[in-house]
Amino acid sequence: MANETITAPEGFLAAGLGCGIKVSGKTDLGLLVCPSGATGAAVFTTNRITSAAVQVCREHVRSRKVYAVAVNSGNANACTGKRGLANAVKMCGAAAQHVGAKIEQVLVASTGIIGEQMPVQKAVDGIEAAAGRLSDSPKAGLDFAKAIMTTDTKPKQAVRQLRISGRDVTIAGAVKGAGMIGPNMATTLLFLTTDAAITKPLLKAALKDAVGNSLNKLTVDGHQSTNDTAILLASALAGHRPITSRCPRYRTFAGALLDLCTDLARQMALDAEGATRMFKVVVQGAATKTEATRAARAVADYPLVKCAVHGGDPNWGRIICAVGSAGVKLDPAKLSCKLDNLYVFRNGSPAKFDEKKATRIVSQREHTITVNLGAGRASDFCYGCDLTAEYVHINAEYHT
């Protein structure tokens, strides 16, 4: 079986197991290790309140080499004060001890309930147990992907193969995300591994661009969590000449990374809490890119649009209403809207269209809404998903 997990690139070992943080006993502790030391980069939530894990990880990722990442689900270690901070450091310490690294060479990430102290002894014991099971097998990678799940219904992973300077290079990723996903950091938790050789600043740049044009374009309920973290580790073991500038080899790497992250973002949208469909919103003809972004997000976040998509209803009036409410410049006489390639509203007036065809388009697993504001030349896009009764059930019952 081909390895399609984060252990696919050369130089990475992983493990995942249940250590009892989740009362259900499900897998909740993951460990990712690069024994040779990896170049690391990370991007984090822009929420003003950040989890203890984010605060610690933000410091540790500055280390020249990263040897391990410890991650847990079931407890976010957010809003937990100084004790939470100490617990996040303890988790790094446990992993550092087992892989022979310094504490600041270990990253940490958490997801789950906010405001409860981490049962840190369980986490430390779990890290110790995971260290004993580290492997580069596909199963180990899958166990890690399972360890980061909360309300996700399935592990989400992807792999890309590319050639750089005649050598095979692999990039792999595992992501979790369900609710609480908003643009500007739509990750929740994303872990990427690669055996490419690339400098730290370029690794950071590639990660920022890839996340910015994929996961950050995804909105499930319009908010950013306190814990959103994306980590990219590069082992440099693929054996090619290191990427040290924005040369064609960098662009090959960055392109593959974006493609991988887009794949993961689509998996996230289709596995968002209760979601059954996803859609892309493209806004063209905006006065500025910022306004294009804002208008696209207004459509994708609008509960009435999300409900209409759920119902397979080509209710374009709600799309126009959302755009009008976004506070962006538009020309009412030029405003147009398409569902896939079907015009439903053109130059400020309803278009004549085949309603059955429109219903078929909106009832697909994925479709594209294109809005032209008629106010300029800027454009942007985002991804959204439908709003379902299941979303409400999940979030009314998920317990504190």
Place this chain on the structure above:
Amino acid sequence: MANETITAPEGFLAAGLGCGIKVSGKTDLGLLVCPSGATGAAVFTTNRITSAAVQVCREHVRSRKVYAVAVNSGNANACTGKRGLANAVKMCGAAAQHVGAKIEQVLVASTGIIGEQMPVQKAVDGIEAAAGRLSDSPKAGLDFAKAIMTTDTKPKQAVRQLRISGRDVTIAGAVKGAGMIGPNMATTLLFLTTDAAITKPLLKAALKDAVGNSLNKLTVDGHQSTNDTAILLASALAGHRPITSRCPRYRTFAGALLDLCTDLARQMALDAEGATRMFKVVVQGAATKTEATRAARAVADYPLVKCAVHGGDPNWGRIICAVGSAGVKLDPAKLSCKLDNLYVFRNGSPAKFDEKKATRIVSQREHTITVNLGAGRASDFCYGCDLTAEYVHINAEYHT
């Protein structure tokens, strides 16, 4: 039976009936008439896309005297181009003919599906029929309140009595609102009548203030419709000396108007689509009032908070997450949160509290969430309601 409808103030007649715009045959056409001519004021949606009715009403309300308001539900007459504009004028014309006024002395409002042409002959015939049934009876007022309903489960009305210069003065209102209600114009459709005597500029000022501090504080799904309209008509028949300045009599009038509008806003929140509970969000300690408003709205609009309220779950972590995500200045070390009077988070750390008591608070029909940002002295508030599976059912099935 005391008259608690918009025909309660002296000088107003109303009617409501079904004219066939709604395929269900339900009441969908309302007519409100002030035979002696009323001073009129109105505020409208800030959506960049406005309905034909809003465009026409915005012009007509400039008239010195208003004699009638024609209103329909079942069709929003929005995104309907020039033909829609002509239809809105035709509706005014039909009412003007029957009450002996000029077209521009008649206001018009519509609510319902966006993007379909108004079946204008039905509306015109309905206005004619309504003109034959005009009455100042409570039943006529109730029929008018029913004529503006869409997914509302019940008519929403309120009346206030006050004394000005030794005379009895009455203010009454009917409102419709369900989904698509966002701050800055949370009305959908609001009709207010009074027999107070007050100048047009002061009437407008009182309306703007009252709506700004009541209906505009309400958010159901965070968006403004293309049709939101609030109209206040004053017949001046109460016989008191006219209010011509911001004197104590003005403040008495404005205070009663705000109290009335707050009552209507609460009725709207509790009758929002699928809603079973409402809550008030108070933000204190903000750097600016704008930031207080933004933070309050971020909490009230956050689907995860709305779901937690639905589940009766004191999930304060989601409140803190929403505040952190609002992009406002805050001091993480001073940030505090109360549910009614119970601290759940204090000075940046979880508070010890009685969980059963917290659950009881959140399970009430109404409760208050208070957040202190610890960043300044400004404050503001808003009203929200829970998010339920019923909201999704209503909006996935409401058909184009």
